[in-house]
Amino acid sequence: MLAHRMNALAARQGLALSRRGFLLSATATAAGLAIGFRALPAAGSEPPAAASPFESYIEIAEDGGVLIHSSQFDMGQGSYHGIATLVVEELGCDWSQVAVEGAAGNPALYGNVAWGGAFQGTGGSTSMTTAWDRYRRAGAAARQMLAAAAAEAWQVPADEIAVEKGRLSHAGSGRSAGFGAFAKAAARQPVPSDVALKTRDQWREIGNAGTKRFDRVGKTRGEQDFTIDVTLPGLLTAVMIHPPKFGAILAGFDAEAAKAAPGVVDVVAIHRGVAVVAEDMWSALKGRDLVGVTWDESAAETRGSAEILESYRSQATNPPKAMARNDGDVEGALASAETVLDSTFAFPFLAHAAMEPLNAVARLSDDGILEVWGGHQIPDVYQQIAAQIAELPPEKVRLQVMKTGGGFGRRAVPDGDVVGEAVAIAKAIGWRAPVKVQWTRENDMRGGRYRPAYVHRLRAGLDAVGKVVAWDSHIVGQSILHGTPFEAAMVQDGIDVTSVEGAANLPYAVPNLAVGLTSTDVRVPVLWWRAVGSTHTAYATEVFIDEVAEAAGADPVAFRLALLKDHPRHRAVLELAAEKAGWGQALPEGHHQGVAVHESFSSFVAQVAEVSMLDGRPKVHRVVCAVDCGTAINPDTIRAQVEGGIGFGLGAIMQEELTLTEGEVDQGNYDGYLPLRIEDMPEVEVHIVESDAPPTGIGEPGVPPIGPAVANAVFKATGKRIYELPFEKGLLA
Amino acid sequence: MITFTLNGVEQQLDADPEMPLLWALRDKIGLTGTKFGCGQALCGACTVHVDGFAMRSCQTFVGDVEGSDVTTIEGLDGKLAETLQAVWADLDVPQCGYCQSGQIMSALALLTETPKPSDEDIDGAMSGNLCRCATYQRIRAAIHETARRMEA
Numbered sequence: 077m078l079a080h081r082m083n084a085l086a087a088r089q090g091l092a093l094s095r096r097g098f099l100l101s102a103t104a105t106a107a108g109l110a111i112g113f114r115a116l117p118a119a120g121s122e123p124p125a126a127a128s129p130f131e132s133y134i135e136i137a138e139d140g141g142v143l144i145h146s147s148q149f150d151m152g153q154g155s156y157h158g159i160a161t162l163v164v165e166e167l168g169c170d171w172s173q174v175a176v177e178g179a180a181g182n183p184a185l186y187g188n189v190a191w192g193g194a195f196q197g198t199g200g201s202t203s204m205t206t207a208w209d210r211y212r213r214a215g216a217a218a219r220q221m222l223a224a225a226a227a228e229a230w231q232v233p234a235d236e237i238a239v240e241k242g243r244l245s246h247a248g249s250g251r252s253a254g255f256g257a258f259a260k261a262a263a264r265q266p267v268p269s270d271v272a273l274k275t276r277d278q279w280r281e282i283g284n285a286g287t288k289r290f291d292r293v294g295k296t297r298g299e300q301d302f303t304i305d306v307t308l309p310g311l312l313t314a315v316m317i318h319p320p321k322f323g324a325i326l327a328g329f330d331a332e333a334a335k336a337a338p339g340v341v342d343v344v345a346i347h348r349g350v351a352v353v354a355e356d357m358w359s360a361l362k363g364r365d366l367v368g369v370t371w372d373e374s375a376a377e378t379r380g381s382a383e384i385l386e387s388y389r390s391q392a393t394n395p396p397k398a399m400a401r402n403d404g405d406v407e408g409a410l411a412s413a414e415t416v417l418d419s420t421f422a423f424p425f426l427a428h429a430a431m432e433p434l435n436a437v438a439r440l441s442d443d444g445i446l447e448v449w450g451g452h453q454i455p456d457v458y459q460q461i462a463a464q465i466a467e468l469p470p471e472k473v474r475l476q477v478m479k480t481g482g483g484f485g486r487r488a489v490p491d492g493d494v495v496g497e498a499v500a501i502a503k504a505i506g507w508r509a510p511v512k513v514q515w516t517r518e519n520d521m522r523g524g525r526y527r528p529a530y531v532h533r534l535r536a537g538l539d540a541v542g543k544v545v546a547w548d549s550h551i552v553g554q555s556i557l558h559g560t561p562f563e564a565a566m567v568q569d570g571i572d573v574t575s576v577e578g579a580a581n582l583p584y585a586v587p588n589l590a591v592g593l594t595s596t597d598v599r600v601p602v603l604w605w606r607a608v609g610s611t612h613t614a615y616a617t618e619v620f621i622d623e624v625a626e627a628a629g630a631d632p633v634a635f636r637l638a639l640l641k642d643h644p645r646h647r648a649v650l651e652l653a654a655e656k657a658g659w660g661q662a663l664p665e666g667h668h669q670g671v672a673v674h675e676s677f678s679s680f681v682a683q684v685a686e687v688s689m690l691d692g693r694p695k696v697h698r699v700v701c702a703v704d705c706g707t708a709i710n711p712d713t714i715r716a717q718v719e720g721g722i723g724f725g726l727g728a729i730m731q732e733e734l735t736l737t738e739g740e741v742d743q744g745n746y747d748g749y750l751p752l753r754i755e756d757m758p759e760v761e762v763h764i765v766e767s768d769a770p771p772t773g774i775g776e777p778g779v780p781p782i783g784p785a786v787a788n789a790v791f792k793a794t795g796k797r798i799y800e801l802p803f804e805k806g807l808l809a
Numbered sequence: 810m811i812t813f814t815l816n817g818v819e820q821q822l823d824a825d826p827e828m829p830l831l832w833a834l835r836d837k838i839g840l841t842g843t844k845f846g847c848g849q850a851l852c853g854a855c856t857v858h859v860d861g862f863a864m865r866s867c868q869t870f871v872g873d874v875e876g877s878d879v880t881t882i883e884g885l886d887g888k889l890a891e892t893l894q895a896v897w898a899d900l901d902v903p904q905c906g907y908c909q910s911g912q913i914m915s916a917l918a919l920l921t922e923t924p925k926p927s928d929e930d931i932d933g934a935m936s937g938n939l940c941r942c943a944t945y946q947r948i949r950a951a952i953h954e955t956a957r958r959m960e961a
């Protein structure tokens with residue numbers, strides 16, 4: 077759904093690039109061969125100039141090194157490894173040759189195909205979808221050109237050259253060489269106009285369950301660098317003082333004492349607050365304690381989260397402001413139904429709370445280039461923001477894409493919060509030194525951009541034989557896209573797709589089905605949070621369908637399967653998870669199973685959770701998960717993402733909640749905001765459905781089903797449905 | 810001047826004795842493998858060993874390690890540490906990797922003390938180390954596997 081809207085956006089701007097609309101290009105660089113694709117020029121115009129090394133997908137150096145420029149940002153989900161797998165497969169290099177760097181600054185090359193190709197960005201679990209063709213073709217083209225160069229030098233036919241593990245060889249003549257020997261010569265070969273990709277039966281890397289992440293070793297030795305680790309000559313560290321309430325603005329500040337403190341270099345006001353700039357983090361933190369700030373709160377959000385949710389509850393009983401789906405006659409069917417169920421679910425604000433608190437580094441070099449290091453999840457947007465703040469043309473801004481310590485959506489911010497801060501601070505001190513702005517955990521927790529709070533009211537009608545005749549859902553909450561550059565294209569007729577995804581496409585066959593939305597006006601900044609709309613829609617729909625099954629006196633799995641006749645991929649994962657979990661078979665005393673199935677980001681996931689109650693709290697022992705994400709590129713990464721997604725989602729429904737009192741966030745650190753810890757991690761078993769379909773998402777789809785699966789098991793254990801999250805609250809209610 | 814042993818080498822540091830060891834390591838000495846996650850001893854990302862014990866360096870004054878033996882992720886050696894790191898890679902534990910220095914330092918302290926830890930021992934020793942990517946299943950498996958390999 078999201079992809080569809082992004083395509084519409086791209087098409088409107090005349091920017092849509094079809095997958096075929098690319099022309100291979102290659103250049104000899106100082107280092108060797110660089111392979112890229114250029115957007116096909118308009119008919120009759122000159123082909124564009126040769127790609128520069130910054131505009132390529134793969135560079136092969138004379139030492140044989142293969143450097144891959146990744147269009148997709150890596151926040152831990154393994155996009156670099158996924159893209160490298162595609163290249164290694166087609167290029168025929170060895171993993172030991174491979175390095176991957178984040179690329180930015182050329183949407184024509186790096187635009188996300190799943191979003192229409194106009195913008196570079198990572199999100200919606202689209203990385204493998206957008207990379208799938210592009211990086212395999214780049215790898216295949218490079219292999220073909222290397223082989224052609226070797227054939228020319230050895231005076232043998234190119235199709236007799238074998239390419240494997242980073243070596244070119246010719247059996248007949250017994251000759252062989254590494255890639256490096258032909259890197260330069262390959263660049264002079266004609267660029268193939270198209271390339272044949274390996275067929276499924278030829279794959280050795282794609283689908284190989286034994287492949288481990290190429291970047292794992294550095295991460296066990298403290299060698300992986302993140303933005304926090306960027307070191308530059310003369311680098312200063314800045315810490316921020318943000319407004320205590322969202323929407324408050326700086327009225328004044330007193331920095332006398334702070335400026336006199338040891339190590340403090342400057343204290344400056346910027347568009348987002350006050351920055352204390354120092355020689356090191358500790359000096360900046362100590363200096364910050366000495367700054368007095370006053371705020372103008374006249375335009376600030378002053379409500380608490382309890383008030384906000386209370387108002388959502390009352391709005392949920394009114395007719396929705398907009399309809400996302402309206403099949404048949406829901407009100408009529410509810411009126412004539414034998415049994416009507418009516419349940420209201422409440423979801424809190426949630427923080428991303430990634431382990432690396434937000435940060436960015438900005439440096440203006442002597443040659444007038446502004447470099448910005450950071451977790452650039454939407455680089456084109458950040459380039460524009462940095463350019464505007466610095467008052468430079470965008471082409472003078474070079475983004476250095478760093479891997480980040482988690483992200484979960486928090487690094488894709490339409491207003492470029494922390495990126496803008498780094499640039500603004502460096503500018504405010506007259507560009508005299510590079511600046512790293514480093515948020516503390518409290519800055520990060522209180523700095524806004526949360527999974528919005530929502531209330532869902534669901535009603536269902538059953539006839540006398542227990543058949544579902546009506547399903548009505550009304551979702552109330554903030555629009556994530558409102559006020560962003562994406563709003564015009566992605567919010568249509570009052571429907572923000574990110575608010576209703578997972579609910580509006582309910583797969584169950586119900587003849588009268590309506591999904592309505594009321595978007596609210598609240599000034600708490602919100603954002604996509606791993607699995608976005610499905611973080612709440614999956615919970616509401618999958619707990620409610622269980623309730624409906626219960627009312628119909630049916631088994632939850634059988635009931636779902638009967639309503640999924642036209643959805644074979646949902647059915648397949650549900651059947652597989654149920655089978656592997658031993659659904660319906662005897663369990664240890666006090667243990668109960670709950671199930672949920674959900675599609676998100678074009679992948680299908682079913683989970684069966686086994687739960688017992690311990691001191692009034694659910695203990696999740698085991699989760700059996702079946703996943704269909706199309707072609708499985710890296711089975712072990714898929715497993716890891718699902719294991720992690722389950723832990724992430726489980727922490728959220730059990731105990732995560734971000735609250736506000738009179739407009740101020742109550743939690744500041746991991747003592748108030750409580751992600752899952754090791755003792756609550758269940759044993760997770762992941763089964764991957766074999767598929768020939770193109771690869772789809774895996775970073776997010778593991779998250780949505782765990783909440784409802786556990787809630788449905790808790791119902792079996794206690795007879796209590798949990799309508800209010802987190803469980804800590806809902807179990808008491 | 811504060812003097813201590815860092816990764817086996819004598820270190821002299823001219824710093825505010827109240828500076829947390831974390832920032833001394835990262836900003837003054839340039840060892841960035843030890844991470845900042847919370848600053849309040851709540852997440853474990855900054856875990857180092859002080860005289861063999863796992864400590865949160867964000868809540869340890871650098872002045873307090875005077876005369877002590879400090880080990881960071883960069884200074885690990887010996888059979889147990891090497892086995893642990895190899896198993897960590899074999900089981901593909903890290904996702905983003907940000908918490909992993911701290912996880913490994915805590916796991917190493919646990920295995921040093923308790924060569925064959927139970928699940929409860931692991932919960933007890935590792936509960937202070939958050940992993941927002943929730944790599945916990947593999948962390949647990951890696952600790953057990955390291956214990957097995959050390960026994961073999």
Ligand code: FES
Nearest residue numbers: 846847848853867
């Ligand atoms: S940074 Fe020290 S425990 Fe979190």
Ligand code: FES
Nearest residue numbers: 905906908940942
């Ligand atoms: S691997 Fe990302 S926080 Fe642990």
